Amino acid sequence: MNPLNSPLEVGVRALVLLAESHPEPMDIARLVALDHVVLHSGEFNGPPSLHPNLPARGGELGMKRAVLEEALLVLIRAGLAGIVDDSEGLMYRATDRGPVFVDVLEASYVESLRERAEWAVHRFAARSDARTATQEIIERASAELARSGAGHE
Secondary structure: OOOOOOHHHHHHHHHHHHHHHOOOOEOHHHHHHHHHHHHOHHHHOOOOOOOOOOOOHHHHHHHHHHHHHHHHHHHHHOOOEEEEEEOOEEEEEEOOHHHHHHHHOOOHHHHHHHHHHHHHHHHHHHHOOHHHHHHHHHHHHHHHHHHHHHOOO
16 A cells, blocks of 8 residues: 555545644535645745645645545544535534544654644635635646746747
């Protein structure tokens, strides 16, 4: 199993985001966007990015949704997250056990995730809905690809 961007790794990131927003639920689109923002926070005037700024990282969004759906199923089976039927559709929320589980994780990477999740949920998300955030991610990636492609002509 490849641990990078596996349902397990993405699940931990999703749980950290859900724990930070607890008890408020999030839909899948917001989770996808905030997961990307947490990993590349430096690009969005936040804390330094956790992952390197690689070309075409905007393309991560398409793959991320499918893996995130698998990851959420793992969290639900473990009793760490649940589905909420909201007027806006299906939403995901950490159960009361979710934040407690995150609190016992002691890896430095998880602490970095928690810091960025706090920033993403309370600062970035407060000024941007999921659609706007996704559009911003795609525009940044497109502009970067255009700049890097221009240098190769």
